[in-house]
Amino acid sequence: MDRKDWPLFEIFIRPKNGLSHKHVGSLHAADARMALDNARDVYTRRGEGVSIWAVPAASIAASDPTEKASLFDPADDKVYRHPTFYDIPADVKNI
Amino acid sequence: MYTQGLDAKAEQGAQPSPRLVTEQEAALQGRFQERVDAEEKIEPRDWMPEGYRRTLVRQISQHAHSEIVGMLPEGNWITRAPTLRRKVALLAKVQDEGGHGLYLYSAAETLGVSRDELVGQLLSGKAKYSSIFNYPTPTWADIGAIGWLVDGAAIMNQVPLCRCSYGPYARAMVRICREESFHQRQGYELMLALAQGTPEQKRMAQDALNRWWWPSLMMFGPSDDQSAHSAQNMAWKIKRFSNDELRQRFVDATVPQAEFLGLTIPDPELRFNAGTGHYEFGAIDWTEFNEILKGNGPCNRERIEARRKVWDDGAWVREAATAHAAKRKQRALKKAG
Numbered sequence A: 001m002d003r004k005d006w007p008l009f010e011i012f013i014r015p016k017n018g019l020s021h022k023h024v025g026s027l028h029a030a031d032a033r034m035a036l037d038n039a040r041d042v043y044t045r046r047g048e049g050v051s052i053w054a055v056p057a058a059s060i061a062a063s064d065p066t067e068k069a070s071l072f073d074p075a076d077d078k079v080y081r082h083p084t085f086y087d088i089p090a091d092v093k094n095i
Numbered sequence B: 001m002y003t004q005g006l007d008a009k010a011e012q013g014a015q016p017s018p019r020l021v022t023e024q025e026a027a028l029q030g031r032f033q034e035r036v037d038a039e040e041k042i043e044p045r046d047w048m049p050e051g052y053r054r055t056l057v058r059q060i061s062q063h064a065h066s067e068i069v070g071m072l073p074e075g076n077w078i079t080r081a082p083t084l085r086r087k088v089a090l091l092a093k094v095q096d097e098g099g100h101g102l103y104l105y106s107a108a109e110t111l112g113v114s115r116d117e118l119v120g121q122l123l124s125g126k127a128k129y130s131s132i133f134n135y136p137t138p139t140w141a142d143i144g145a146i147g148w149l150v151d152g153a154a155i156m157n158q159v160p161l162c163r164c165s166y167g168p169y170a171r172a173m174v175r176i177c178r179e180e181s182f183h184q185r186q187g188y189e190l191m192l193a194l195a196q197g198t199p200e201q202k203r204m205a206q207d208a209l210n211r212w213w214w215p216s217l218m219m220f221g222p223s224d225d226q227s228a229h230s231a232q233n234m235a236w237k238i239k240r241f242s243n244d245e246l247r248q249r250f251v252d253a254t255v256p257q258a259e260f261l262g263l264t265i266p267d268p269e270l271r272f273n274a275g276t277g278h279y280e281f282g283a284i285d286w287t288e289f290n291e292i293l294k295g296n297g298p299c300n301r302e303r304i305e306a307r308r309k310v311w312d313d314g315a316w317v318r319e320a321a322t323a324h325a326a327k328r329k330q331r332a333l334k335k336a337g
Helices: A031-043 A067-076 B009-014 B024-038 B050-069 B072-076 B085-110 B114-124 B141-163 B167-195 B199-219 B230-235 B245-260 B286-293 B300-313 B315-336
Strands: A010-016 A022-028 A049-054 B271-273 B279-280
Touching: A010 A031, A022 A031, A022 B085, A022 B245, A031 A049, A031 B085, A031 B279, A031 B315, B024 B114, B050 B072, B050 B085, B050 B230, B050 B300, B072 B085, B072 B141, B072 B300, B085 B114, B085 B167, B085 B315, B114 B300, B141 B167, B141 B199, B167 B199, B199 B245, B199 B286, B230 B245, B245 B279, B279 B300
Parallel strands: none
Antiparallel strands: A010 A022, A010 A049, B271 B279
16 A cells, blocks of 8 residues: 555644643644654654644644635624723723 | 755746736735735635745755755764764754654645655656755764754755745744754864864864865855746745845855864855955856756765665555554454444
């Protein structure tokens, strides 16, 4: 069998406990276990992380960049979602 | 390392002639250029001009190949490093180069080209890689000279690439640059040890500098008036500085380092111009550079043969890994069933 059969995995690393996993790159591997082993060697050679996620790239559903406007515009005109929209007299404290 | 302007003007004839663009395409291109001008990053699924994609695939894959081929001249010395300290450093450096190749192949793949296609291009001899790796490493001092000069030139070239307009390439370069500085420092430290050693060791260091100086200057690619893609790549913000600008920076940074080592740069025309604050240097022998790009360098054949051998010898490992993964999957299914 040729290596063409090896799927692409996206690799996410948690730099330390308390922080989220963050995308660092991708690699090809025969299966998820090999992806984790190789991600260890490729992406954490200098103490970059305490935890690795390997996610088959084919399993990721992504939004379409050409629909960016229609997807995100609706949030742009809703200033009332932000705390600064509301007027509170300066004399009122702790709010 | 190592990206290099490998495409000379003569090759432009091979490019397809520009066709008429539709109004819609022109609008898309206009918007694309506005985003680039505004320093917005372009991400894999964003619209991009075909030329931008093609240029990036070529540059990133050449860069990746250079990392992988670059493991060979140094790997040559791992088993013969003089101390354990030098050996672990060299081993870690060569391992890093393999990692850099992988980051870059991954970045290239986001542009819709497959890994096997890229590796195939390298093994068939169709793809280019940095001219510098076609020189031999006959002495231990070459390992110092490579770290100091070759990685030094690479850093000069690569730091601006961290701000490249294409997101995945820029992110890969950030990782690479962070790791590259150890490469240069271990090389300089090695040169320093030799330069301060016995007369014979110092001679060895000087000999390595003599052989690596000019090839290192060539790493920045053809001079600006001969460089095929410079203007467009600057407009696309793939490239931030011209080949000649970067080469000058390298010379300015490196000459004082050579002086500290007590070694002589092999260029009788080298002199400091107090007026400009820059070093002036002699003419580069581009015939040598062009011969190497054509495949006629001292080690071109050896390098590609070594990569082919690795690929062929590693076939059983790839097959075994695939078989093992299939077996593991079967077992998991049986357990669940």
